[in-house]
Amino acid sequence: MAQQPTQGQVHVDQPLTQISVAFLQDAKNFVADQVFPKIGVAKQSDRYYTYDRGEFNRDEMALRAPGTESAGSGYSIDSTPTYYTPVYAMHRDIDDQVRANADSMLSLDREAAEYLSHKALIKKEKLWVSKFFQSGLWTGGDLSGDVSGSVGAGEKLHWSDASSTPIEDVRAGHTAILQSTGFLPNTLVMGHEVFAALLDHPDIIDRLKYGQTPGSPAMAGRDSLAALFGVERLFVMRSIENTAVEGAAAAHSFIGGKHALLCYSAPQPGLMTPSAGYTFQWNGMAGGGEGVRVKRMRMENLESDRIELQMAFDQKLIASDLGFMWSDIVA
Numbered sequence: 001m002a003q004q005p006t007q008g009q010v011h012v013d014q015p016l017t018q019i020s021v022a023f024l025q026d027a028k029n030f031v032a033d034q035v036f037p038k039i040g041v042a043k044q045s046d047r048y049y050t051y052d053r054g055e056f057n058r059d060e061m062a063l064r065a066p067g068t069e070s071a072g073s074g075y076s077i078d079s080t081p082t083y084y085t086p087v088y089a090m091h092r093d094i095d096d097q098v099r100a101n102a103d104s105m106l107s108l109d110r111e112a113a114e115y116l117s118h119k120a121l122i123k124k125e126k127l128w129v130s131k132f133f134q135s136g137l138w139t140g141g142d143l144s145g146d147v148s149g150s151v152g153a154g155e156k157l158h159w160s161d162a163s164s165t166p167i168e169d170v171r172a173g174h175t176a177i178l179q180s181t182g183f184l185p186n187t188l189v190m191g192h193e194v195f196a197a198l199l200d201h202p203d204i205i206d207r208l209k210y211g212q213t214p215g216s217p218a219m220a221g222r223d224s225l226a227a228l229f230g231v232e233r234l235f236v237m238r239s240i241e242n243t244a245v246e247g248a249a250a251a252h253s254f255i256g257g258k259h260a261l262l263c264y265s266a267p268q269p270g271l272m273t274p275s276a277g278y279t280f281q282w283n284g285m286a287g288g289g290e291g292v293r294v295k296r297m298r299m300e301n302l303e304s305d306r307i308e309l310q311m312a313f314d315q316k317l318i319a320s321d322l323g324f325m326w327s328d329i330v331a
Contacts, residue, residue, distance in 0.1 A: 029238035030121045032128035032315070035189055036277035037269035040291070042284035044312065045084040049077050051272060057182055085282040085291070089310035090119055096303045109307060113294055116309035120292070124313070125239050125255050131315045132277055133189070133259055134327070140177045141324035145258070147331065160197040160330040167203055170229045173262040173324035180321050183264045183274060186232045191256035195236045197330040198225060231262070258330045263323040276322035282312035
């Protein structure tokens with residue numbers, strides 16, 4: 001039987017954990033940690049509360065006659081929703097012979113932490129796509145892209161088509177969410193290929209050229225697109241994944257696909273604070289910060305030091321009416 005590390009041989013490495021957390025937060029091509037608020041939780045699983053928005057938006061205040069009670073009302077609370085933060089983990093071993101031959105011993109541990117952090121980013125991004133960036137999830141609106149001449153119910157002309165109307169389409173999404181919830185969307189997320197197509201869309205270039213300095217080209221960018229689409233934040237998913245099995249030729253593709261999501265994301269999490277989604281992070285996991293911890297342990301049977309990263313989180317769609325989805329919106 002392989003020798004297992006004893007309790008004294010396992011150490012939660014705070015400096016390496018800090019490297020990992022910084023890496024997760026600073027990798028701009030990945031959006032999973034940026035779109036929705038993060039809530040640190042002490043327990044791996046628990047309940048949270050949701051409120052019936054319709055009860056808040058009903059006009060029930062009435063005139064009060066002298067000597068009578070005021071009109072009464074109230075609202076219900078749904079305490080059935082739950083979260084559960086599964087633990088994801090991966091390790092990388094550093095052989096004693098490799099360490100002895102390295103120019104800098106410390107860099108091996110740091111490189112291992114960064115390598116594992118990159119793997120964690122890919123895992124988290126893919127899970128985010130499966131939880132939020134798919135058709136069939138959002139009741140605020142759910143449309144798919146189609147080619148010119150065959151657009152039917154539930155479809156919109158591809159935004160890569162010069163005849164499409166992406167600005168008007170997103171504006172209609174704003175109106176749909178605002179009318180059904182009372183909240184104006186503040187966030188737009190799109191895949192890189194969607195962003196690239198919009199940069200050259202004639203409607204967008206035409207609107208931008210009037211704000212340019214005379215003689216300068218009309219150049220679209222993330223900030224200008226955010227202004228045109230009426231959102232405070234615009235995220236472009238540029239992360240990639242190699243979908244080939246180990247040993248096969250690399251097959252890279254964008255994790256975010258060709259989709260776009262308009263939504264309301266709360267600036268800060270809080271009680272009675274609606275948001276299209278939240279990320280629950282199990283900070284109560286010993287030694288963890290941001291739901292992440294890095295351990296260093298001795299694997300004497302392998303004559304190696306093991307660097308292990310694990311993270312515990314749950315990405316939850318909270319309010320489906322606060323999102324409007326366009327799937328495969330470019331050709």
